[in-house]
Amino acid sequence: xxxxxxxxxxxxxxxxxxxxxxxxxxxxxxxxxxxxxxxxxxxxxxxxxxxxxxxxxxxxxxxxxxxxxxxxxxxxxxxxxxxxxxxxxxxxxxxxxxxxxxxxxxxxxxxxxxxxxxxxxxxxxxxxxxxxxxxxxxxxxxxxxxxxxxxxxxxxxxxxxxxxxxxxxxxxxxxxxxxxxxxxxxxxxxxxxxxxxxxxxxxxxxxxxxxxxxxxxxxxxxxxxxxxxxxxxxxxxxxxxxxxxxxxxxxx
Numbered sequence: 001x002x003x004x005x006x007x008x009x010x011x012x013x014x015x016x017x018x019x020x021x022x023x024x025x026x027x028x029x030x031x032x033x034x035x036x037x038x039x040x041x042x043x044x045x046x047x048x049x050x051x052x053x054x055x056x057x058x059x060x061x062x063x064x065x066x067x068x069x070x071x072x073x074x075x076x077x078x079x080x081x082x083x084x085x086x087x088x089x090x091x092x093x094x095x096x097x098x099x100x101x102x103x104x105x106x107x108x109x110x111x112x113x114x115x116x117x118x119x120x121x122x123x124x125x126x127x128x129x130x131x132x133x134x135x136x137x138x139x140x141x142x143x144x145x146x147x148x149x150x151x152x153x154x155x156x157x158x159x160x161x162x163x164x165x166x167x168x169x170x171x172x173x174x175x176x177x178x179x180x181x182x183x184x185x186x187x188x189x190x191x192x193x194x195x196x197x198x199x200x201x202x203x204x205x206x207x208x209x210x211x212x213x214x215x216x217x218x219x220x221x222x223x224x225x226x227x228x229x230x231x232x233x234x235x236x237x238x239x240x241x242x243x244x245x246x247x248x249x250x251x252x
Contacts, residue, residue: 002027005207006061008047008096009068011036013177014111014199018065021200026207029058047092054099063107063207066096075143085143093151097158101165109206112152112169114192114217114227115145121226124191131228134171134215152215159213166213168206173219173227175199180251183244190244191225194218197242205236220244 003026007015010030019028019038030042031053045056047068057064070088075081093110100108114121119139120132128136138149148171155167173192176182183189194202198220206216214235217227221240232238 003062003207004029004058004060005063005065006031006057007065007067008032008045008053008057009066011042012067012069014172014175015067016177017175017196017199018203021196022204025204029061031056047095048087050095050099053095054102057099057103057105059103061103061105063109064096064100064105065109065111065203065207066093067111068092068096069111082143086147089144089147090150090154094154097155097165097167101158101162104164106164107166107168107207108155109168109170109203110151110155112171112215113145113148114171114173114219115142116140116149116152116171117227118142118145124188124226125224126226132217132226133228134217134231156213166211168209168211168213169215170202170206170218171215171227172199173217173225179247183248191222193220193222193244193247195220195240195242195244195247198240201241202232202236202238205232205238209236211235 005026006029008031011032011034031045033046043056047053072081072085075085097108116138117132118141120128126132140146152169159167173194174189175194202218216232217229219225219227220243222244
């Protein structure tokens with residue numbers, strides 16, 4: 001029998017990629033406020049309403065994937081945007097972890113971000129003269145990275161205090177809807193992209209993992225990539241199958 005995985009915020013780019021790539025292996029349910037083009041196994045939910053969220057999550061889920069995200073500008077100077085960012089990237093992260101614990105769902109895979117350490121990266125290149133690792137102090141340039149890190153840390157507390165709960169943080173590099181077009185237009189992506197094939201592979205490994213709590217960078221093995229995936233290889237078994245060069249070469 002397939003394991004049942006619920007993807008919260010699954011109507012966006014990464015959710016669409018995962019649904020396509022993982023549906024043969026897992027029984028997937030998509031939760032989102034936005035209605036996707038493909039509404040099969042979809043439940044519309046406003047995750048800011050905790051009671052509605054916990055009612056909507058299938059109780060027999062084996063794992064939750066948290067892909068909720070929002071983009072704003074000037075969020076450190078605009079009170080409304082600050083509150084909106086905090087709600088989506090911190091409060092809702094807690095809601096999802098708390099829902100998992102309440103419902104007895106043993107695992108959450110959290111789409112964190114490379115922006116937790118973007119102080120060390122400029123235009124896709126590490127400023128440390130080496131790859132950035134999860135051991136480097138997480139300096140961020142903005143609120144988004146700060147909130148992602150805060151959610152990782154809340155998860156660490158909850159995983160430590162709850163025997164039957166685990167959290168895997170994936171600090172995603174760059175995932176693009178049309179990766180070939182994006183690679184041709186943006187030089188940074190040549191270093192930072194996590195290809196569709198690698199994204200599916202990485203999330204699959206995170207779902208299978210027996211790690212209680214772990215944090216990993218999600219980036220393909222692009223020449224000159226700014227982040228290290230060594231611990232993702234050692235602890236999850238992640239080996240990049242398709243990088244930026246492969247995508248460009250395959251479409252020449």
